[in-house]
Amino acid sequence: MKVVVAGAGYAGTLAANRLAKKVPDAEITVVNPRPDFVERVRLHQQLAGTGRAATPLTEMLRDGIAARQAAVEKIGDGTVVLEGGESLDFDHLILAVGSTLSPLPGTVPIGTWEGAEQARAALAGLPAGGTVTVVGAGPTGIETAAEVAYARPDLGVRLVGQNLAATLSDGARRRVRDGLERLKVSIVENAVAEADTGTVQLRSGEQLNSDLTLWAVIGGVPDLAARSGLKVDERGRVIVDEYLRSVTDPRIIAVGDCAAIPGSRMSCQTAEPQGGHAADNLARLAKGAAPKPYSVDYVSTCISLGRHDGVIQLVHRDDRPRRQYFGGRPAAMTKAGVVRGARFSARSGIGGSLPGSK
Structure with a gap:
């Protein structure tokens, strides 16, 4: 074969x-x-x-x-x-x-290795007091905004998107918002960004200054x-x-x-x-x-909020969110364990999953 x-x-x-x-x-x-x-x-x-x-x-x-x-x-x-x-x-x-991602001009796509490396170099060159804008309010955007805010508290970080953590339960969304706000991430919802060099223009016409704009929307x-x-x-x-x-x-x-x-x-x-x-x-x-x-059926959605916080949303087997979730350091440790487990599974060929519903 x-x-x-x-x-x-x-x-x-x-x-x-x-x-x-x-x-x-x-x-x-x-x-x-x-x-x-x-x-x-x-x-x-x-x-x-x-x-x-x-x-x-x-x-x-x-x-x-x-x-x-x-x-x-x-x-x-x-x-x-x-x-x-x-x-x-x-x-x-x-x-x-x-x-793949289809970034707007003036943004750096962060869902690929090349984009992440480009963003890493640009972020390292930003002086204290600079502003980073992350476009996309799903898990990728949330984790990126939180991680940048955690690693670079000397920068202003904002997250722009339609609906924050839209696939989570109401309680889990509130917990995500609380975690981002503790990291001093500014959240701009109900907005679609049109980025250009140095600015982010919202659908409303408002313009936001941005020294680095990261694109976190999966395009296709x-x-x-x-x-x-x-x-x-x-x-x-x-x-x-x-x-x-x-x-x-x-x-x-x-x-x-x-x-x-x-x-x-x-x-x-x-x-x-x-x-x-x-x-x-x-x-x-x-x-x-x-x-x-x-x-196959689903178990949870895992979101990290920096290195010491996170949210684990439990889901029904068809991926609909349950009311139950947990956050804080236990969630951060769970997410880290899941990531390590995924790498181990890829290397070993041992892939665990729930059998699908009959």
Whole structure:
């Protein structure tokens, strides 16, 4: 069995390691644009200088897995074409290329390694008294604003977005707001920012001065699947069947942010179970068995607020928020443990998840 894994985030790395363990004679090649496994959920720490988000892939992949540093330009009939024109044949392809951001001019996107590094350098160059604006009031924006405020209390930090922590319960949202206010983060809600160099213009027409504007809104997915002729949804995500196989080509399994799976949210809590399921189904096929449908349920939403505070929102199995949540240092410790666990799962190929509801 010859398998190419496109993308070495949580889903792709776990899938490759799990498959290598279950099918030792499989020929597995991981293709990734950079030489590192990037913990996307740590990028806010990377840019604030409070943690590291990258580990060399050579330390993350099991022996016997080949790693190629390249971008995939196109998926063909049983082949992937790499930048430069080289092609790799496959019996099966696990497509795990993640998601992208579409930042406004004058902003720095922080959901990618390159953007986080650009933001880190810009932040380090800001003198005391400068102002940082984070656009996006979801978990990525909240964690980034909190981390910058925690690491650089000498700066003014504001968070701009439509609705703060909109997916959380009312109580958890209030707790997030309290945590941000304790860090002296200014919150501007019901606003859409139009950024330009040195200013942030709100939809109301008000202009806010900003020395550094960080873009924390996930905009879509790479257009690789669409330009390769795979059937995609309106956001460019691969449309898959119940086994996570592309409805265009069943040899292609899409997992993580780039897969159009109803009810899924972009998170490592989604990516790793899907990567594990892809590996398990390929292992079943290698043994002549039938694949199994994918289904998984959610447990919580975890948000850090600096290094010593956070909010853990418990959720129903379909990801609707429960009334229950907890915060403070226990939440910060829980979030840190979850992040460490996600890295361990990717490295070991052991991906834990709840089985989906029947």
